[in-house]
Amino acid sequence: MTAPAPVRERQTAPGTAPDTAPDAARAVSPTVRQTARRAVPWIVLAVIAVLIALFGILVTGGRTGAGIPLDPANAAPAGTKAVAQVLRAQGVDVRPVTTLDAARAAAADDATVLIYDPERNLPASGYRSLAGDGRTLVVVEPGFAVLKTIAPEVSAAGSPRGPVPSGCDVPAAERAERIDPRSTPNTKDVVLPGTFRVTGDGVACFTDAGGRASLVRTTFDDSTLYLLGSAAVLTNDGVDRLGNAALALNVLGAHRTLVWYLPSVGDRAVTGPPDIAALTPGWVTPVMLLLVVVFVAAAIWRGRRFGPLVIENLPVVVRAGETREGRARLYQRSSARLRAADALRVGAVGRLATIAGLPSAATVQEVADAVASLIRTDRGRVRDVLLDRIPTTDRDLIALSDDLAELERAASDAVTPAAPPTSGPTGRMDV
Structure with missing residues (x-):
């Protein structure tokens, strides 16, 4: 067997012009149109990113920095740091807790227990375990299931429509005289004020012309129970209106100890592992559908024909005999x-x-x-x-x-x- 022949380059005779075939490849600078076409995918991605950001703002309502509603350490409009600081200044021991066990431990003696549970984390048995022993329960914006458990004679009646006078003989309401339970523009996205209708022995206060009360006093398992329909009475953004501050300080400052209880996920009853639907936020499904549509559109857009083939001259000329000899050497080597x-x-x-x-x-x-x-x-x-x-x-x-x-x-x-x-x-x- 002979050694492989070297690859020979095509040479031209001296004095002759080089090969300038019309189909030879030429390097040209991209035009403005070509540059713009290359930038189209990035522009599309930027538009998609902006649309997703706008969609997220619409889903979340643009809430940024609102903090935890009715948190005594939250200085935002939806927080209640102002009320908590004034109560501490008056000698009330404010104890913020987030679990039922901590609330029971903090309310061992006679105390006022404020409960605000918009996520419905606290089961009905939790309210019963906090009642009794001379305690006063203040439940803010209770739901239908909570009302059925702790105050069956009270039902929800809708949102308040304006400032209302006390209209009852409850001392805390008489001192407040007149309150404004409506939510402010800064807090209406995190607090949902409501009113009540009383059909039993409960005392209805701050009742409007339609007979809807913003505050109800009744009893529950030997405990005095206050049902406050509007959290705006306590928030930093609403406590300074009319007699809101007087009502908040008199209801919550009745005892030397105030347990400020905001139930958390840890108070939920364990019924098994949650499914994927319970763990998935509501905005995930629309975003996934949007991404699928964008992916299909991009696949159709980029999957088009790339255009005709371009003929390009080879840099060297290889003889057919050399290819045959090279294949023969490969066969021999193996x-x-x-x-x-x-x-x-x-x-x-x-x-x-x-x-x-x-x-x-x-x-x-x-x-x-x-x-x-x-x-x-x-x-x-x-x-x-x-x-x-x-x-x-x-x-x-x-x-x-x-x-x-x-x-x-x-x-x-x-x-x-x-x-x-x-x-x-x-x-x-x-x-």
């Missing part, structure tokens, strides 16, 4: 003699079928029979050359190659008519 023999036989069978006038779909056996009849030799010998012989050494492979070449030569000679003999020169010309 000792793939049978694969090399098959390659030789495939080419020989195709050429022999053409010589014998057989179609390209003819089998090897049919080609062997036709060639044997054509050159008038033994069919077994032709079949051995075209199909049966297995070379085990390089010498066997070379011998098989020679036999294939000899077989093609004999078949070609058999179908080529003999040329007529020609006379040699005689030294004279016939006239």
Whole structure:
């Protein structure tokens, strides 16, 4: 075997111009239109990001920095830090807690327990465990289920519509005289004021013209129970209106200890692991649908045809013989003699079928029979050359190659008519 021939570059003769074919590749600067087209995907992504941000603002209502509603440490409009500080200044021990166990421990003696549970984390049994022992319960904005548990004679009646006078003989309400239970624009997204209708023994205070009360005093398991329909009476943004501050300080400051209880997720009853729907925020599904639509649109947009193929001249010219020699060296290096023999036989069978006038779909056996009849030799010998012989050494492979070449030569000679003999020169010309 010989060493591989080096790749030769195409050269031009001295004094001749280089090849300048019209289809030669040329480097050109991108136009403004091409630059703009390349920037389109980034512009689309920026627009999608802006749309998602706007969607998030719409879903969350733009609430930023509001803090925890009615938290005594929250100085935001929805917090109640102002009321808590004034109560502490008056000698009331304000104890913020977030779990039922901590609330029971903090309210061991007679105390006032404020409960604000907009997420409905506290079960009905929690209210019963906090009642009794001379405690006063103040439940802010209770829901339907809570009212059914702690005050069945009281029902929800809708939102308040304006400032209302006390209209009852409850001392805390009489001192306040007049309150404004409506929420302010700064807190209406976190507090939902409400009113009550009383059908039993409860005392309704701050009742409007429609008979709806903003404060109800009743009893629950030997405890005095206040139902406050509007958290805006306690918030930093609403406590300074009319008699809101007086009502808040007199109701919450009745005892020397005030347990400020905001139930958390830890107070929920354990009923098994939550499902994915319970853990997924409500905005996830619309955002996922939006992303799917964007993905499909981008796939359709970017999946179009890329345009016609561009013909580019190769930098070098490689001869077909070098490719053949390189493949032969690969076969030799991997000792793939049978694969090399098959390659030789495939080419020989195709050429022999053409010589014998057989179609390209003819089998090897049919080609062997036709060639044997054509050159008038033994069919077994032709079949051995075209199909049966297995070379085990390089010498066997070379011998098989020679036999294939000899077989093609004999078949070609058999179908080529003999040329007529020609006379040699005689030294004279016939006239």
